Amino acid sequence: MARSLADRLLPAPRNGGFRMEGYWVWCGSVVQGEDGRFHMFASRWPKRLPMHPGWLVASEIVRAVSDTPEGPYEFQEVVLPARGAEYWDGRSTHNPHIKKIGDSYVLYYMGSTHPFADVQPGEDYGLEDPRCIAARANKRVGIATSQSVFGPWERKDAPILPTRPGRFDSFLTSNPAPCVHEDGSILLIYKARRYEGHTHGQMTIGAASADSFQGPYRVLTDEPVFPPDRFHIEDPYVWKTEDGYELIAKDMEGTLCGEKHSGIHAYSADGKSWSLFEQPKAYSRRVTWDDGEVQLMGNLERPFLLFQNGKPTHLFAATADGSGGFRNASNTWNMVIPIAPE
Template sequence: MFSDRLLAAPVNGGFAMDGHWVWCGSAIRGDDGRYHLFASVWSQSLPFWPCWVTNSRIVRASADQPQGPYVFEETVLPARDPSFWDGRMTHNPSIHRASDGTYLLFYTGSTYDAPVPTAEDPGQWGDARAALARANQRVGLATAPSINGPWQRRDEAIIQPRPGKWDGLMSTNPAPCVLPDDSILLVYKSTANQTDLLRLGVSKAEHYNADFKRLSDESILNFDQTNDHVEDPYVWYDGNQFQLIMKDMEGGICGEQYGGIHACSPDGIHWRLADLPMAYSRTVKWDNGSTTRQAHFERPQLLIENGRPTYLFAATSDANSETDYLTITRTWTMVIPLA
């Protein structure tokens, strides 16, 4: 059972940034022997919700040890001209590396033709800017020869929505898996419209410079209507099969609402739940002996070293509940060692 591998999380580990909301978190070991974490941040002068979708930026932080604490280094993908597909917002970083040494930063970007929210005019969830930014989310890829950059973004997103299909609204939550032959399996999240359930799709490219093509016209990992609602996938290849963890929005699959699901696949298209499908619980044990029930345990991603997952990174908060965004005063990326 994957959840049995989770050890006590260091209370002072992970990544937090003064004056900023922090979300996501994807780490890799650099050529300098240090660990580099890519995360999403936006100013705490803005409300957490919905300004993540309008104001987020991807940053890089570093640490001597994989558990951190990580220290901010630089903004990696700032806002740019709003005529670009990712001109206003970057989010959901997932960092990987090709065999030629190129760093591959998959992410979600968005843009919108409206003023950027500010502390004086932040907007609410019903704000047209947030709705437009959500609908305009697309998965993209930036590459760099060094962990320090320079980062080259593509002028176009790599996964476009398909109007009239299950993934007609957007593409987001990139979960890439770089294979030994440098081909890339990419799982992504989408939905048909603003109110439909969240589902996952799968695509593949023969190389990071090649186009991504869908492997299935339909969504993958489909459940009954109530539970057909998942997000935040992370995929890796263990040498024999693909493995995946993701967030259970309703709790009917893993047994805990907003807990984690574990699934396996021989080809990335046909998936089955693990015999014991719970990947993680929102109940977290800390290295000071305490246990807490986290309102948020989101965007789970793994540090893979020598082909083996060694640490789990996830976004979390001090909110009272998953949907109570008004009580949030702090968010951060937590790190959980794996046995």
């Protein structure tokens, strides 16, 4: 029997991954470019804002590069900057997930906007701020495309996954996780919330499909693909296997794999009906570094697998120091954990 993903995780390089002085860094997604180097698309926002919910109004997607998958990655450019409140993604771009599809680089992401003034230095900002409330309600999934990993990137005038009134995704769509099939068609797993008057429903996971990355994208089920009464998860990552699909995601409560905010591992024949593996834990927040230290990270989420020659070779994850939770972090960065062969 093949070893589980959790059992194959190797010590993490202490000096690997990607971080930036003065910024919160999150959401690492990596592709090998036409130059043979490894390009990480990540989210960042200034530390003058709180880590959470600063990302909702000031996140931007950037590109960093390394000669090796482990890094360290060096900042290169802002890929999707703010572009004005009148655009659906004009105030925040977040949750990048990069794919090479045929001759195109396709960047899936969450975008949002709000009609108010930007948060100024020294100004209070939190979850009850009108800018935060509006930005959360305006979260949508979209794509940007380029013929080169260096850009330029073409952004769309509308999201690919709008909300659907009366459905589980009537309030927002976010956290896109695309799986590309050999024929170029797409299975897209995503996070959603239902509109419930002055508030919103709990996190749910949906599935959509498209004949190509350009769309249109069709939601496959009327209900979430993970029953929300049993599966409280987010941050999905999905890939194709000989038997169907596999997925890893963040366990919000720890009720599925035994450790809060660690990762679950699930499988599906069709992308719509999912079950947990017999060993459901995909990874732990307890990390072993290459200098021998074992550390319980404050956060370890937004998992992304780098595949090389059809096999997963590295797990990337957004991580934070501190005692746990967004508000207790002093620093965040994207780390990388090498994966041993099966």
